[in-house]
Amino acid sequence: MEIERPDGRSPNQLRPLACSRSILHRAHGSATWSQGDTKVVAAVYGPKAGTRKNENPEKASFEVVWKPKTGQIGKAEREYEMILKRTLESICIRSIYPNTTTSVIVQVVHDDGALLPCAINAACAALVDAGIPLRHLAVAICCSVADNGYIFLDPNKQEEEKMKAFSYLVFPNLNVSALPERSSQKGGEPTAHGIITSVTHGAMSVDDYLHCLERGRAVSARLSEFLRKNIEPKSSSESSKAG
Amino acid sequence: MESTQSSSSTSLVDKLVCPGDVVLDLSNLTNQTIKLGGGLYQDCDAISVMKAGKLRFSKPNKYWVESSQKRYVPHAEDSVLGIVVDSRSDNFLVDIKGPSLAFLPVLAFEGGTRRNIPKFEAGTLIYVRVVKANPGMNPELSCTDATGRAAEYGALKEGFMFECSTGLSRTLLSSPTCPVLEALGKKLSFEIAVGLNGRVWVNSASPSTTIIVSNAIMNSESLSGAQQRIMVEKLLQRIQ
Numbered sequence A: 001m002e003i004e005r006p007d008g009r010s011p012n013q014l015r016p017l018a019c020s021r022s023i024l025h026r027a028h029g030s031a032t033w034s035q036g037d038t039k040v041v042a043a044v045y046g047p048k049a050g051t052r053k054n055e056n057p058e059k060a061s062f063e064v065v066w067k068p069k070t071g072q073i074g075k076a077e078r079e080y081e082m083i084l085k086r087t088l089e090s091i092c093i094r095s096i097y098p099n100t101t102t103s104v105i106v107q108v109v110h111d112d113g114a115l116l117p118c119a120i121n122a123a124c125a126a127l128v129d130a131g132i133p134l135r136h137l138a139v140a141i142c143c144s145v146a147d148n149g150y151i152f153l154d155p156n157k158q159e160e161e162k163m164k165a166f167s168y169l170v171f172p173n174l175n176v177s178a179l180p181e182r183s184s185q186k187g188g189e190p191t192a193h194g195i196i197t198s199v200t201h202g203a204m205s206v207d208d209y210l211h212c213l214e215r216g217r218a219v220s221a222r223l224s225e226f227l228r229k230n231i232e233p234k235s236s237s238e239s240s241k242a243g
Numbered sequence B: 001m002e003s004t005q006s007s008s009s010t011s012l013v014d015k016l017v018c019p020g021d022v023v024l025d026l027s028n029l030t031n032q033t034i035k036l037g038g039g040l041y042q043d044c045d046a047i048s049v050m051k052a053g054k055l056r057f058s059k060p061n062k063y064w065v066e067s068s069q070k071r072y073v074p075h076a077e078d079s080v081l082g083i084v085v086d087s088r089s090d091n092f093l094v095d096i097k098g099p100s101l102a103f104l105p106v107l108a109f110e111g112g113t114r115r116n117i118p119k120f121e122a123g124t125l126i127y128v129r130v131v132k133a134n135p136g137m138n139p140e141l142s143c144t145d146a147t148g149r150a151a152e153y154g155a156l157k158e159g160f161m162f163e164c165s166t167g168l169s170r171t172l173l174s175s176p177t178c179p180v181l182e183a184l185g186k187k188l189s190f191e192i193a194v195g196l197n198g199r200v201w202v203n204s205a206s207p208s209t210t211i212i213v214s215n216a217i218m219n220s221e222s223l224s225g226a227q228q229r230i231m232v233e234k235l236l237q238r239i240q
Helices: A075-091 A115-130 A180-188 A206-231 A234-242 B002-009 B166-173 B179-187 B207-219 B225-239
Strands: A017-021 A029-035 A038-049 A061-067 A100-110 A138-145 A151-153 A165-172 A197-201 B022-025 B040-043 B046-049 B053-058 B062-066 B079-087 B091-095 B102-105 B125-132 B140-142 B160-163 B191-195 B199-203
Touching (some): A017 A115, A038 A115, A061 A075, A075 A115, A075 A197, A100 A115
Antiparallel strands (some): B053 B062, B091 B102
């Protein structure tokens, strides 16, 4: 089962994660998120008054702007924008600020595979920084399926080219519950094991997909722990902003 | 009931919480009312967190999440600093850093009548109180306190205004007096108005004092009480 990856990772191993918040001075919330060499900056502005045409004015709406590293925005980027928008809308409590628009700007700093999950993670951290009301956090992971059916998590660009299919999975984070009985109930009924977004590229069998889900879910716990830890030292992130 | 409630919630009080965390289970409380502040919402039987920050509890039954943002969300009875953007026949339009502009009725002043409408030009800085803040409507302001007196509300002339995070403005307003203001107040004399929306206005006899005070406040955000006092002392030494 053990298969060599170009960078010597095991199939389930993620690349090193890094995240910093409140890095932009003028944005209401901002964050960078990097997984290995893939790096994305997300900025949140708003909520601003009014919604765009074709949006429900009784709810808060989101606007996602994807800025590629170079060149013009293409079809793939438009798709990313749409996926991000839908994902963010589903984790936010939209009834609190009706008739407002929140802009999320995603700037790709470097693309070395698993770009969309990285952007989703960055956008989620930026929303937390801006103090937008959220139902829960989201953690995204990229699973790739090789020709021989092996599954690799968080592939880099070099690996991505060899793979036949990908699935981008977004899970809700693991929450802390103050109540012992509730947490035991959670074990029985997996509320934390829902799925927010699932996007697949290429052809894969149902079994492969289910396998991806299982592996992604297992690793999402680590990601959500990381996200949580990054939210906690708020005073230090503020000191970097103030200084 | 009191004991079960406190035992179930103490584990998270004064800790950092993330959106999605469940802090209270209402099925445990039968006859107790609790008051929820910012950052918490009720989801069926559970009280969940929607903003990252520190969970606070105040006896007997108030819970809220303390967080700091660059953006202000209007709440009734907040005192804020607003900038007049435009004046209409019956309202002034005021920017209070919220999602939408706020209305200040031209009659919402002490003894306000149609005859003595104050003249505020665009750009005037005013200290006002939020009266109504309903989602989906423009917030409404007033230049009087709840009894109809002018109190300290009204236009702020001269001085210097700067913006900070909502968390800093809340610490400046806290009692006992925040260490940075206490240390500054011992040596310098100045006037200050702090709005909960993250705007601070400082005025004093000389511009240099105003600048020292505003810089000290802006630098104090990430410092502890002792550090703030040291920082102020160093600043004051440099001038003398």
